[in-house]
Amino acid sequence: MxxxxxxxxxxxxxxxxxxxxxxxxxxxxxxxxxxxxxxxxxxxxxxxxxxxxxxxxxxxxxxxxxxxxxxxxxxxxxxxxxxxxxxxxxxxxxxxxxxxxxxxxLAYKNQNFSNRFAPEISTINLYLNFILGMLSRYQSGEPNKTLVIDILRKGFSMAQCIVMLLTNGFETEAFSTWRTLHENECILQVMLRYGKDVIDAYLKHLKYAVAFRGGLASKEETDKVFEQIKEGMRSFELKSKDMKRYIEYGWLLAIPDVRDGKIEEFKLNFRDGVERVANLRQYSKVYEMSSEIAHSSPLLIYSKKNYFYYVTILNLYESFFRLEKIFGSLYLSTVPEKEKNRYLALRNLYFGELLSCYRYEQKLFASLNEKKSA
Incomplete structure:
Protein backbone atom coordinates (compact mmCIF):
# COMPACT_ATOMS: atom_id res chain seq x y z
CA MET A 1 0.00 0.00 0.00
CA LEU A 106 4.21 0.78 -20.68
CA ALA A 107 5.85 3.14 -23.16
CA TYR A 108 7.12 1.71 -26.42
CA LYS A 109 10.91 1.82 -26.51
CA ASN A 110 13.12 1.54 -29.56
CA GLN A 111 16.02 -0.87 -29.53
CA ASN A 112 19.04 1.10 -28.36
CA PHE A 113 22.76 0.42 -28.24
CA SER A 114 23.60 2.38 -25.13
CA ASN A 115 22.00 4.00 -22.12
CA ARG A 116 22.51 7.15 -20.10
CA PHE A 117 24.48 5.30 -17.43
CA ALA A 118 27.10 3.91 -19.84
CA PRO A 119 30.45 5.78 -19.60
CA GLU A 120 30.44 6.77 -23.28
CA ILE A 121 27.15 8.59 -22.64
CA SER A 122 27.35 9.62 -18.98
CA THR A 123 30.81 11.19 -19.35
CA ILE A 124 29.98 13.40 -22.30
CA ASN A 125 26.64 14.23 -20.66
CA LEU A 126 28.43 15.39 -17.52
CA TYR A 127 30.72 17.56 -19.61
CA LEU A 128 27.82 19.00 -21.62
CA ASN A 129 25.83 19.83 -18.50
CA PHE A 130 28.81 21.62 -16.99
CA ILE A 131 29.61 23.58 -20.15
CA LEU A 132 26.01 24.59 -20.83
CA GLY A 133 25.68 25.67 -17.21
CA MET A 134 28.76 27.86 -17.53
CA LEU A 135 27.64 29.29 -20.88
CA SER A 136 24.29 30.27 -19.34
CA ARG A 137 26.19 32.86 -17.29
CA TYR A 138 27.28 34.71 -20.40
CA GLN A 139 25.19 37.40 -22.04
CA SER A 140 23.26 35.98 -24.99
CA GLY A 141 20.64 36.71 -27.61
CA GLU A 142 22.18 39.94 -28.90
CA PRO A 143 23.80 38.97 -32.21
CA ASN A 144 25.88 42.13 -32.51
CA LYS A 145 27.55 41.34 -29.19
CA THR A 146 27.05 37.66 -28.46
CA LEU A 147 27.09 35.85 -31.81
CA VAL A 148 30.04 33.58 -31.01
CA ILE A 149 28.63 32.65 -27.59
CA ASP A 150 25.21 32.00 -29.11
CA ILE A 151 26.63 29.71 -31.79
CA LEU A 152 28.78 27.89 -29.25
CA ARG A 153 25.82 27.39 -26.92
CA LYS A 154 23.65 26.12 -29.76
CA GLY A 155 26.39 23.66 -30.70
CA PHE A 156 26.61 22.16 -27.23
CA SER A 157 22.82 22.13 -26.98
CA MET A 158 22.61 20.11 -30.20
CA ALA A 159 25.29 17.76 -28.87
CA GLN A 160 23.11 17.17 -25.82
CA CYS A 161 20.13 16.51 -28.09
CA ILE A 162 22.16 13.95 -30.06
CA VAL A 163 23.06 12.10 -26.86
CA MET A 164 19.39 11.97 -25.83
CA LEU A 165 18.37 10.65 -29.25
CA LEU A 166 21.06 7.97 -29.20
CA THR A 167 20.09 6.68 -25.77
CA ASN A 168 16.46 6.44 -26.87
CA GLY A 169 17.17 4.43 -30.01
CA PHE A 170 16.86 7.25 -32.56
CA GLU A 171 20.17 6.77 -34.35
CA THR A 172 19.25 8.20 -37.75
CA GLU A 173 17.58 11.20 -36.14
CA ALA A 174 20.71 11.74 -34.07
CA PHE A 175 22.82 11.53 -37.22
CA SER A 176 20.64 14.14 -38.93
CA THR A 177 21.09 16.40 -35.92
CA TRP A 178 24.86 15.90 -36.10
CA ARG A 179 24.63 17.29 -39.64
CA THR A 180 23.29 20.57 -38.25
CA LEU A 181 25.87 20.51 -35.46
CA HIS A 182 28.60 20.12 -38.08
CA GLU A 183 27.27 23.10 -40.03
CA ASN A 184 27.15 25.11 -36.82
CA GLU A 185 30.72 24.16 -35.95
CA CYS A 186 32.05 24.98 -39.41
CA ILE A 187 30.52 28.46 -39.29
CA LEU A 188 32.04 29.02 -35.86
CA GLN A 189 35.47 27.84 -36.98
CA VAL A 190 35.42 30.22 -39.95
CA MET A 191 34.42 33.16 -37.77
CA LEU A 192 37.13 32.49 -35.21
CA ARG A 193 39.77 32.01 -37.89
CA TYR A 194 39.01 35.20 -39.83
CA GLY A 195 37.65 37.49 -37.13
CA LYS A 196 35.62 40.67 -37.03
CA ASP A 197 35.19 41.40 -40.75
CA VAL A 198 33.71 37.95 -41.36
CA ILE A 199 31.52 38.14 -38.23
CA ASP A 200 30.19 41.52 -39.38
CA ALA A 201 29.49 40.09 -42.83
CA TYR A 202 27.67 37.13 -41.28
CA LEU A 203 25.49 39.49 -39.24
CA LYS A 204 24.68 41.47 -42.37
CA HIS A 205 23.65 38.32 -44.22
CA LEU A 206 21.64 37.26 -41.19
CA LYS A 207 19.53 40.36 -41.75
CA TYR A 208 19.33 39.54 -45.46
CA ALA A 209 17.90 36.13 -44.55
CA VAL A 210 15.29 37.70 -42.26
CA ALA A 211 14.26 40.07 -45.06
CA PHE A 212 14.10 37.20 -47.56
CA ARG A 213 11.70 35.35 -45.24
CA GLY A 214 9.54 38.45 -44.78
CA GLY A 215 10.53 38.96 -41.17
CA LEU A 216 11.33 42.67 -41.13
CA ALA A 217 9.00 45.23 -39.58
CA SER A 218 8.01 47.16 -42.71
CA LYS A 219 7.96 46.94 -46.49
CA GLU A 220 10.18 50.00 -46.69
CA GLU A 221 12.86 48.35 -44.57
CA THR A 222 12.56 45.13 -46.56
CA ASP A 223 12.92 46.99 -49.87
CA LYS A 224 15.97 48.79 -48.55
CA VAL A 225 17.63 45.52 -47.53
CA PHE A 226 16.87 43.96 -50.92
CA GLU A 227 18.60 46.88 -52.59
CA GLN A 228 21.65 46.14 -50.46
CA ILE A 229 21.45 42.48 -51.49
CA LYS A 230 21.27 43.35 -55.19
CA GLU A 231 24.12 45.82 -54.87
CA GLY A 232 26.27 43.20 -53.15
CA MET A 233 25.48 40.65 -55.85
CA ARG A 234 26.40 43.10 -58.60
CA SER A 235 29.74 43.81 -56.94
CA PHE A 236 30.58 40.10 -57.18
CA GLU A 237 29.02 39.68 -60.63
CA LEU A 238 26.36 37.29 -59.38
CA LYS A 239 23.09 36.72 -61.24
CA SER A 240 19.55 36.90 -59.89
CA LYS A 241 19.36 33.08 -59.74
CA ASP A 242 22.21 33.22 -57.22
CA MET A 243 20.29 35.37 -54.73
CA LYS A 244 19.47 32.63 -52.23
CA ARG A 245 23.04 31.30 -52.27
CA TYR A 246 24.36 34.82 -51.85
CA ILE A 247 22.08 35.46 -48.88
CA GLU A 248 23.09 32.20 -47.17
CA TYR A 249 26.79 32.09 -48.01
CA GLY A 250 27.77 35.50 -49.35
CA TRP A 251 29.33 36.38 -45.99
CA LEU A 252 32.21 34.10 -47.00
CA LEU A 253 33.16 36.71 -49.60
CA ALA A 254 34.44 38.85 -46.72
CA ILE A 255 37.38 36.43 -46.47
CA PRO A 256 40.33 37.83 -48.45
CA ASP A 257 41.46 34.42 -49.72
CA VAL A 258 37.95 33.74 -51.04
CA ARG A 259 37.69 37.13 -52.75
CA ASP A 260 41.12 36.71 -54.29
CA GLY A 261 40.37 33.21 -55.57
CA LYS A 262 43.11 31.59 -53.49
CA ILE A 263 40.91 28.77 -52.17
CA GLU A 264 40.78 26.07 -54.83
CA GLU A 265 37.40 24.70 -55.92
CA PHE A 266 35.57 27.19 -53.71
CA LYS A 267 31.84 27.51 -54.33
CA LEU A 268 29.13 29.54 -52.65
CA ASN A 269 27.58 26.64 -50.73
CA PHE A 270 28.23 24.65 -47.59
CA ARG A 271 30.41 21.72 -48.68
CA ASP A 272 32.64 23.61 -51.11
CA GLY A 273 32.38 26.87 -49.21
CA VAL A 274 31.91 26.90 -45.44
CA GLU A 275 33.23 23.38 -44.84
CA ARG A 276 36.25 23.92 -47.08
CA VAL A 277 37.19 27.26 -45.51
CA ALA A 278 36.74 25.75 -42.03
CA ASN A 279 39.33 23.08 -42.95
CA LEU A 280 36.83 20.34 -42.13
CA ARG A 281 36.44 19.01 -45.67
CA GLN A 282 37.37 15.52 -44.43
CA TYR A 283 33.77 15.28 -43.19
CA SER A 284 32.34 15.85 -46.65
CA LYS A 285 31.34 12.24 -47.29
CA VAL A 286 29.79 11.65 -43.89
CA TYR A 287 28.00 15.00 -44.20
CA GLU A 288 26.63 13.90 -47.57
CA MET A 289 25.38 10.66 -46.02
CA SER A 290 23.70 12.58 -43.20
CA SER A 291 22.02 14.78 -45.81
CA GLU A 292 20.53 11.68 -47.43
CA ILE A 293 19.16 10.65 -44.04
CA ALA A 294 17.76 14.13 -43.44
CA HIS A 295 15.95 14.07 -46.78
CA SER A 296 14.24 10.72 -46.20
CA SER A 297 16.17 8.61 -48.67
CA PRO A 298 15.97 4.79 -48.39
CA LEU A 299 18.92 5.08 -46.00
CA LEU A 300 16.52 6.54 -43.44
CA ILE A 301 13.89 3.82 -43.78
CA TYR A 302 16.16 0.78 -44.07
CA SER A 303 19.15 1.90 -42.05
CA LYS A 304 21.29 -0.40 -39.94
CA LYS A 305 20.72 0.96 -36.46
CA ASN A 306 24.04 -0.18 -35.03
CA TYR A 307 25.99 1.27 -37.98
CA PHE A 308 24.43 4.71 -37.59
CA TYR A 309 24.86 4.57 -33.83
CA TYR A 310 28.63 4.28 -34.19
CA VAL A 311 28.86 6.78 -37.06
CA THR A 312 26.94 9.31 -35.02
CA ILE A 313 28.66 8.89 -31.67
CA LEU A 314 32.14 8.99 -33.21
CA ASN A 315 31.40 12.14 -35.19
CA LEU A 316 29.70 13.65 -32.14
CA TYR A 317 32.82 13.05 -30.07
CA GLU A 318 35.05 14.61 -32.72
CA SER A 319 32.84 17.69 -32.97
CA PHE A 320 32.74 17.90 -29.18
CA PHE A 321 36.53 17.76 -28.84
CA ARG A 322 36.91 20.75 -31.16
CA LEU A 323 34.08 22.74 -29.59
CA GLU A 324 35.36 22.02 -26.09
CA LYS A 325 38.73 23.42 -27.08
CA ILE A 326 37.05 26.65 -28.20
CA PHE A 327 34.97 26.79 -25.02
CA GLY A 328 38.00 26.13 -22.82
CA SER A 329 39.96 28.95 -24.42
CA LEU A 330 37.07 31.37 -23.99
CA TYR A 331 36.15 30.26 -20.48
CA LEU A 332 39.64 30.22 -19.04
CA SER A 333 40.29 33.72 -20.34
CA THR A 334 37.16 35.23 -18.78
CA VAL A 335 36.69 33.70 -15.31
CA PRO A 336 38.38 34.16 -11.92
CA GLU A 337 41.16 31.84 -10.80
CA LYS A 338 38.84 29.75 -8.61
CA GLU A 339 36.46 29.02 -11.51
CA LYS A 340 39.42 28.36 -13.78
CA ASN A 341 40.81 25.76 -11.39
CA ARG A 342 37.41 24.12 -11.07
CA TYR A 343 37.18 23.64 -14.82
CA LEU A 344 40.74 22.39 -15.10
CA ALA A 345 40.05 19.87 -12.31
CA LEU A 346 36.99 18.62 -14.20
CA ARG A 347 38.99 18.39 -17.40
CA ASN A 348 41.85 16.53 -15.74
CA LEU A 349 39.41 14.05 -14.27
CA TYR A 350 37.15 13.38 -17.24
CA PHE A 351 38.82 14.35 -20.51
CA GLY A 352 40.96 11.23 -20.41
CA GLU A 353 37.85 9.12 -19.91
CA LEU A 354 36.24 10.84 -22.90
CA LEU A 355 39.23 9.88 -25.04
CA SER A 356 39.06 6.30 -23.76
CA CYS A 357 35.36 6.12 -24.61
CA TYR A 358 36.04 7.50 -28.08
CA ARG A 359 38.78 4.95 -28.76
CA TYR A 360 36.61 2.13 -27.45
CA GLU A 361 33.76 3.13 -29.77
CA GLN A 362 36.26 3.30 -32.64
CA LYS A 363 37.27 -0.31 -31.97
CA LEU A 364 33.66 -1.47 -31.87
CA PHE A 365 32.92 0.31 -35.14
CA ALA A 366 36.01 -1.18 -36.78
CA SER A 367 34.94 -4.63 -35.60
CA LEU A 368 31.47 -4.08 -37.05
CA ASN A 369 32.94 -3.10 -40.42
CA GLU A 370 35.23 -6.14 -40.41
CA LYS A 371 32.26 -8.44 -39.89
CA LYS A 372 30.38 -6.68 -42.67
CA SER A 373 33.23 -7.09 -45.15
CA ALA A 374 33.99 -10.70 -44.16
Missing part, protein backbone atom coordinates in the same frame (compact mmCIF):
# COMPACT_ATOMS: atom_id res chain seq x y z
CA UNK A 2 1.35 3.41 -1.01
CA UNK A 3 2.22 5.59 1.97
CA UNK A 4 -0.13 8.57 2.18
CA UNK A 5 1.37 12.00 1.55
CA UNK A 6 0.07 14.68 3.88
CA UNK A 7 -1.50 17.81 2.50
CA UNK A 8 1.33 19.88 3.95
CA UNK A 9 3.93 17.85 2.07
CA UNK A 10 1.82 17.90 -1.08
CA UNK A 11 1.69 21.70 -0.97
CA UNK A 12 5.47 21.77 -0.57
CA UNK A 13 5.72 19.49 -3.59
CA UNK A 14 3.58 21.88 -5.64
CA UNK A 15 5.89 24.73 -4.67
CA UNK A 16 8.96 22.73 -5.63
CA UNK A 17 7.39 21.90 -9.01
CA UNK A 18 6.47 25.58 -9.58
CA UNK A 19 2.77 24.84 -9.97
CA UNK A 20 0.80 27.96 -11.01
CA UNK A 21 -0.11 30.04 -7.96
CA UNK A 22 -3.79 30.59 -8.69
CA UNK A 23 -4.78 26.94 -9.09
CA UNK A 24 -7.10 25.43 -6.47
CA UNK A 25 -4.70 23.47 -4.28
CA UNK A 26 -7.40 21.84 -2.16
CA UNK A 27 -8.90 20.35 -5.31
CA UNK A 28 -5.51 19.19 -6.54
CA UNK A 29 -4.78 17.45 -3.25
CA UNK A 30 -8.16 15.73 -3.30
CA UNK A 31 -7.53 14.50 -6.85
CA UNK A 32 -3.99 13.46 -5.98
CA UNK A 33 -5.21 11.41 -3.01
CA UNK A 34 -7.86 9.74 -5.17
CA UNK A 35 -5.29 9.02 -7.88
CA UNK A 36 -2.92 7.38 -5.38
CA UNK A 37 -5.77 5.33 -3.94
CA UNK A 38 -6.96 4.25 -7.40
CA UNK A 39 -3.42 3.44 -8.46
CA UNK A 40 -2.85 1.37 -5.33
CA UNK A 41 -6.04 -0.60 -6.03
CA UNK A 42 -4.80 -1.29 -9.55
CA UNK A 43 -1.48 -2.46 -8.13
CA UNK A 44 -3.28 -5.01 -5.96
CA UNK A 45 -5.16 -6.36 -8.97
CA UNK A 46 -2.16 -6.63 -11.29
CA UNK A 47 0.99 -8.65 -10.65
CA UNK A 48 2.87 -6.39 -13.07
CA UNK A 49 1.92 -3.08 -11.49
CA UNK A 50 2.31 -4.43 -7.97
CA UNK A 51 6.06 -4.57 -8.60
CA UNK A 52 6.19 -0.86 -9.48
CA UNK A 53 5.75 1.73 -6.71
CA UNK A 54 3.64 4.73 -7.65
CA UNK A 55 5.68 7.85 -8.31
CA UNK A 56 3.92 10.76 -6.54
CA UNK A 57 5.98 13.41 -8.32
CA UNK A 58 5.09 12.15 -11.79
CA UNK A 59 1.43 11.75 -10.86
CA UNK A 60 1.39 15.30 -9.51
CA UNK A 61 2.99 16.63 -12.69
CA UNK A 62 0.39 14.91 -14.87
CA UNK A 63 -2.39 16.13 -12.59
CA UNK A 64 -1.30 19.77 -12.49
CA UNK A 65 -0.63 19.97 -16.21
CA UNK A 66 -3.93 18.33 -17.19
CA UNK A 67 -5.91 20.63 -14.90
CA UNK A 68 -4.09 23.78 -15.98
CA UNK A 69 -4.50 22.83 -19.63
CA UNK A 70 -8.25 22.39 -19.16
CA UNK A 71 -8.53 25.79 -17.49
CA UNK A 72 -6.54 27.53 -20.21
CA UNK A 73 -8.38 25.84 -23.05
CA UNK A 74 -11.77 26.65 -21.50
CA UNK A 75 -11.43 30.31 -20.49
CA UNK A 76 -15.22 30.72 -20.36
CA UNK A 77 -15.43 28.32 -17.41
CA UNK A 78 -14.64 29.22 -13.80
CA UNK A 79 -12.38 26.95 -11.81
CA UNK A 80 -14.65 27.36 -8.77
CA UNK A 81 -17.46 25.71 -10.77
CA UNK A 82 -15.31 23.09 -12.49
CA UNK A 83 -13.89 21.64 -9.26
CA UNK A 84 -17.41 20.95 -7.96
CA UNK A 85 -18.25 18.75 -10.95
CA UNK A 86 -17.67 15.06 -10.07
CA UNK A 87 -17.65 14.16 -13.77
CA UNK A 88 -14.70 16.50 -14.31
CA UNK A 89 -12.75 14.97 -11.43
CA UNK A 90 -13.47 11.49 -12.75
CA UNK A 91 -12.26 12.50 -16.23
CA UNK A 92 -9.16 14.12 -14.76
CA UNK A 93 -8.28 11.03 -12.73
CA UNK A 94 -8.75 8.81 -15.76
CA UNK A 95 -6.47 10.99 -17.89
CA UNK A 96 -3.80 11.19 -15.21
CA UNK A 97 -3.65 7.46 -14.47
CA UNK A 98 -3.90 6.42 -18.13
CA UNK A 99 -1.03 8.69 -19.10
CA UNK A 100 1.04 7.86 -16.03
CA UNK A 101 0.92 4.09 -16.52
CA UNK A 102 1.15 4.16 -20.31
CA UNK A 103 3.87 6.78 -20.68
CA UNK A 104 5.95 5.92 -17.64
CA UNK A 105 5.66 2.13 -17.44
Missing amino acids: QEKITKENFLKLLEALHAPKGVDRDFLYECFSDAIESGSSLDEESSFFSQIPLNPVQITLYLVNEHVFFLRSNPDKKESDIVKDPKYESLLLSLVLDKYYTNEH
